[in-house]
Amino acid sequence: MEKVIIIRYSEIHLKGKNRGYFERVFIENIEKSLKGIRHELRHRSGRYLVENFPDGECENICGRLKKIFGIHSYSVGLKVKADMEEIYAACEKLSSDSGTFKVETHRADKSFPLNSPQISAEIGGRLLSAYPKLSVDVHNPDFVVNIDLRENATALVFNRFYNGAGGMPVGTSGKGLLLISGGIDSSVAGYMIAKRGMSLECIHFHSYPYTNLQAKEKVIELTKILCGYAGGITLNVVSVTDIQEEIHKKCNGEYMVTLLRRFMMRIAERVAENCGAQCLITGESIAQVASQTIEGITSSNSVIKKLPVMRPLCGFDKDEIIERSKSIGAYPISVRPYEDCCTVFLPKHPVTRPKIETVLAEESKLEVEKLTEQALSTLEVIQL
Ligand code: ATP
Ligand code: MG
Numbered sequence: 001m002e003k004v005i006i007i008r009y010s011e012i013h014l015k016g017k018n019r020g021y022f023e024r025v026f027i028e029n030i031e032k033s034l035k036g037i038r039h040e041l042r043h044r045s046g047r048y049l050v051e052n053f054p055d056g057e058c059e060n061i062c063g064r065l066k067k068i069f070g071i072h073s074y075s076v077g078l079k080v081k082a083d084m085e086e087i088y089a090a091c092e093k094l095s096s097d098s099g100t101f102k103v104e105t106h107r108a109d110k111s112f113p114l115n116s117p118q119i120s121a122e123i124g125g126r127l128l129s130a131y132p133k134l135s136v137d138v139h140n141p142d143f144v145v146n147i148d149l150r151e152n153a154t155a156l157v158f159n160r161f162y163n164g165a166g167g168m169p170v171g172t173s174g175k176g177l178l179l180i181s182g183g184i185d186s187s188v189a190g191y192m193i194a195k196r197g198m199s200l201e202c203i204h205f206h207s208y209p210y211t212n213l214q215a216k217e218k219v220i221e222l223t224k225i226l227c228g229y230a231g232g233i234t235l236n237v238v239s240v241t242d243i244q245e246e247i248h249k250k251c252n253g254e255y256m257v258t259l260l261r262r263f264m265m266r267i268a269e270r271v272a273e274n275c276g277a278q279c280l281i282t283g284e285s286i287a288q289v290a291s292q293t294i295e296g297i298t299s300s301n302s303v304i305k306k307l308p309v310m311r312p313l314c315g316f317d318k319d320e321i322i323e324r325s326k327s328i329g330a331y332p333i334s335v336r337p338y339e340d341c342c343t344v345f346l347p348k349h350p351v352t353r354p355k356i357e358t359v360l361a362e363e364s365k366l367e368v369e370k371l372t373e374q375a376l377s378t379l380e381v382i383q384l
Pocket of ligand 2: 181182183340
């Protein structure tokens with residue numbers, strides 16, 4: 001009888017011909033995440049099993065598995081031979097000696113002499129005779145004993161299904177460049193896209209010395225949170241101080257955020273081209289703030305030449321975003337006070353529905369290409 005962690009995968013099984021590829025990446029991601037913990041990972045007829053790990057590491061392993069996209073659910077259980085005596089011994093081990101229970105059997109191995117209801121009845125009956133304080137409640141039991149008979153003459157016995165992160169294995173959907181601020185939204189946006197199998201690279205814009213170094217530290221920490229889900233991430237840090245000063249000097253202050261956003265998108269697209277990212281990702285959500293009206297989004301989007309821009313939070317309310325931010329562990333970092341470069345030189349009344357003609361007229365007062373190049377020359381690359 002061996003303690004195992006049973007992993008069930010989510011959408012990978014849908015991927016027909018590419019299945020082998022998806023599974024390979026999936027395994028690689030699990031192995032990377034379990035690095036440093038002794039274990040064996042085995043693929044056994046539609047399940048992955050983590051075996052031979054030190055008992056004290058079980059919780060640690062589960063904590064890491066929780067963050068791996070592609071995992072539908074997992075369970076901690078016992079692996080035994082598909083033999084009624086061994087199965088019973090495992091079930092007994094996972095039972096309490098009092099309370100209500102039910103036995104649930106899933107039989108992938110149809111050659112096993114008993115069918116699922118017969119197995120459940122037999123094991124349930126034996127538990128009842130062994131422990132008089134136990135009783136059966138099939139609707140609302142205190143605990144469930146699950147028996148999963150696999151094709152390779154193995155039975156897996158466990159109590160609970162824990163939800164995995166779902167989604168697709170990171171790395172199977174290409175790579176996206178996330179515009180990450182220190183706010184709540186962008187890290188959640190990165191999480192959502194990584195969940196669909198994209199690996200991430202990040203870019204952050206700062207206005208040092210108008211913004212302080214803690215703002216950068218905060219973004220590094222948020223990126224590290226994303227690393228827990230998406231693997232290693234390269235963080236590009238670019239100064240937009242000169243751009244903001246120029247806008248401040250030469251343009252109508254009401255257009256500060258609108259114009260700055262256009263520079264951010266331009267710079268991001270160039271960095272994306274250099275690093276092989278196939279799309280940009282932002283944390284914009286329609287109508288959330290003044291710069292995120294459809295006119296504001298149109299204005300910033302129109303500088304993009306080739307790449308699609310993913311805005312996974314577009315249809316989310318703020319409280320939905322906050323909930324997700326909390327569940328991924330980013331929230332306590334995101335709410336630390338800091339100055340974003342967008343708040344530097346912030347006008348009292350930023351334009352909320354910028355007309356594109358006016359935006360272009362304001363922008364024509366600037367040396368756009370030179371400022372873009374200048375900003376790119378400040379690029380600092382941090383591997384996380
Ligand atoms: P967030 O919480 O992600 O900062 P927000 O609601 O504050 O979002 P804005 O400040 O309008 O919204 O920013 C919209 C999006 O633009 C952000 O989600 C992010 O993708 C990008 N962005 C804003 N500021 C920066 C920055 N300093 N560096 C990189 N990207 C940024
Ligand atoms: Mg922000």
